[in-house]
Amino acid sequence: MSILSAEGIAFDVKVPVVIIGAGAAGLVAALSAREAGQDVLVLECDAVPRGSTALSAGLIPAPGTRWQKAAGIIDSPELFGRDIATKASGEPDPLLLETVTEAIGPILEWLADHHDLPFSVIENFRYPGHSVCRMHGLSTRSGTELVDRLREAADRAGVDLLCDARVTSLFAELDGRVVGVEVDRPDGTKERIGCVMLILACNGYGGNKDLVQRHIPELGNALYFGHEGNRGDALLWGQALGAATRHLSGHQGHGSVAHPHGILITWATITEGGFQVNLRGERFSDESHGYSEQAAVVLRQPEGLAWTIFDARIAGIARQFEDFRHAEALGAILTAETVDDLARQTNLPVDSLKVTFEEVDGLKLAGGLDHFGRNFAAAPPLQPPFQAVRVTGALFHTQGGLVVDGNARVMREDGTALPNLFAVGGAACGVSGSKAEGYLSGNGLLSAVALGRVAGLATARAGMMLNEIN
Numbered sequence: 111m112s113i114l115s116a117e118g119i120a121f122d123v124k125v126p127v128v129i130i131g132a133g134a135a136g137l138v139a140a141l142s143a144r145e146a147g148q149d150v151l152v153l154e155c156d157a158v159p160r161g162s163t164a165l166s167a168g169l170i171p172a173p174g175t176r177w178q179k180a181a182g183i184i185d186s187p188e189l190f191g192r193d194i195a196t197k198a199s200g201e202p203d204p205l206l207l208e209t210v211t212e213a214i215g216p217i218l219e220w221l222a223d224h225h226d227l228p229f230s231v232i233e234n235f236r237y238p239g240h241s242v243c244r245m246h247g248l249s250t251r252s253g254t255e256l257v258d259r260l261r262e263a264a265d266r267a268g269v270d271l272l273c274d275a276r277v278t279s280l281f282a283e284l285d286g287r288v289v290g291v292e293v294d295r296p297d298g299t300k301e302r303i304g305c306v307m308l309i310l311a312c313n314g315y316g317g318n319k320d321l322v323q324r325h326i327p328e329l330g331n332a333l334y335f336g337h338e339g340n341r342g343d344a345l346l347w348g349q350a351l352g353a354a355t356r357h358l359s360g361h362q363g364h365g366s367v368a369h370p371h372g373i374l375i376t377w378a379t380i381t382e383g384g385f386q387v388n389l390r391g392e393r394f395s396d397e398s399h400g401y402s403e404q405a406a407v408v409l410r411q412p413e414g415l416a417w418t419i420f421d422a423r424i425a426g427i428a429r430q431f432e433d434f435r436h437a438e439a440l441g442a443i444l445t446a447e448t449v450d451d452l453a454r455q456t457n458l459p460v461d462s463l464k465v466t467f468e469e470v471d472g473l474k475l476a477g478g479l480d481h482f483g484r485n486f487a488a489a490p491p492l493q494p495p496f497q498a499v500r501v502t503g504a505l506f507h508t509q510g511g512l513v514v515d516g517n518a519r520v521m522r523e524d525g526t527a528l529p530n531l532f533a534v535g536g537a538a539c540g541v542s543g544s545k546a547e548g549y550l551s552g553n554g555l556l557s558a559v560a561l562g563r564v565a566g567l568a569t570a571r572a573g574m575m576l577n578e579i580n
């Protein structure tokens with residue numbers, strides 16, 4: 111990944127807006143810029159756009175939407191902003207927070223009305239840290255449907271998408287203006303594409319082991335569950351161009367990835383009253399804090415493993431997720447009529463597992479906080495048949511990145527913007543602060559979709575100004 115001098119470089123073609131990366135961020139940026147009249151080229155290194163977006167549950171938090179209103183859920187950008195800021199201990203940039211929380215509701219309605227993305231709101235469980243139900247998803251609750259529908263919409267809108275095109279270098283002038291990119295094609299050829307504006311939508315550095323070990327050492331050897339192609343290119347280019355970076359240690363982890371199957375087990379298994387035990391059959395944390403910080407907690411347990419334990423009622427809620435159904439189909443979820451049988455199937459020590467069940471049941475009936483600080487009061491005791499899945503902790507994606515302003519323009523340390531560079535989604539510093547526990551569910555796609563639209567519209571406005579000048 112390098113920045114090359116633009117001097118004397120001839121480009122094969124020149125496009126007003128080039129976007130690197132065709133995940134949710136890049137495709138929403140492309141749709142927005144195109145709709146506002148810009149010619150756009152999206153460059154994607156994979157043969158088919160997938161990214162971490164396809165690996166996700168595709169759930170996007172948004173306040174004040176018509177789907178919430180129809181369900182009688184009272185919400186606002188202010189309340190959403192407070193939830194994000196509280197989870198991230200006040201670390202997120204207030205301007206960025208306001209930008210994304212104000213923008214996201216209308217964006218989901220725009221995607222539904224203009225681009226055939228029929229969202230609905232999840233009403234039957236609330237993610238940790240959200241004051242109200244505000245997660246919106248498509249019918250399969252899968253990110254594959256999200257990215258596929260966005261790609262189809264981009265296609266209908268006339269966005270040019272070039273796949274099998276890994277951008278390896280940017281050509282820049284001395285003042286940091288990017289005038290083009292170099293692209294590697296699978297047959298070994300290189301292409302040079304000129305641009306007037308560049309949007310970095312190639313996510314963070316989860317797929318770059320060296321950068322993970324440097325910035326998130328506690329997950330340095332953890333399973334990376336995001337898209338392998340996200341190697342921190344945006345971060346490295348931005349830094350080389352003099353961009354400011356922030357919260358590079360911020361990330362989304364997850365403490366419930368089925369092992370060895372490698373399937374995400376929804377955290378509804380916990381929030382609805384389930385709990386985790388280590389291989390000694392003992393609880394080891396307040397699981398209700400959030401799944402992100404739970405990744406490192408699970409990895410610190412013997413063999414880096416835990417069992418997530420719940421019951422058939424909770425499985426009924428979890429089953430709305432394709433991933434959960436997939437885990438069931440692969441036999442990752444065990445079912446037992448008694449705690450003895452559960453201990454036998456999981457190979458957990460029966461005595462300590464029984465003590466744990468009794469403790470949790472007692473806490474649910476008595477209310478109050480346990481010694482880890484969890485309050486089980488709202489959840490009913492687990493009923494047979496019990497269910498369990500062996501899990502490990504994993505890194506999902508990084509949340510720190512290039513500092514952007516309210517138009518998603520990449521900023522220098524001195525507070526000035528680079529001339530024509532934008533960063534969106536995982537390429538930009540998000541709203542989760544510098545720690546795993548700062549990640550509020552949905553912050554990933556929130557930054558991707560909201561900043562994608564903001565950047566797409568900003569490039570279109572800038573394009574119109576340039577046309578007027580010329």
Ligand SMILES: Cc1cc2nc3c(=O)[nH]c(=O)nc-3n(C[C@H](O)[C@H](O)[C@H](O)COP(=O)(O)OP(=O)(O)OC[C@H]3O[C@@H](n4cnc5c(N)ncnc54)[C@H](O)[C@@H]3O)c2cc1C
Binds near residue numbers: 362374
């Ligand atoms: C298992 C899992 C579950 C998740 N669930 C949720 C959820 O429910 N809600 C939520 O908000 N977030 C979730 N996330 C996080 C969410 O997936 C990401 O925050 C979001 O998808 C980021 O979107 P993006 O467009 O920035 O990146 P991506 O979707 O990763 O897209 C980036 C694209 O850039 C391409 N690329 C990279 N480098 C180059 C290059 N040099 N040249 C050309 N192309 C390049 C990649 O191939 C990729 O297609 C989850 C993540 C994981 C891993």
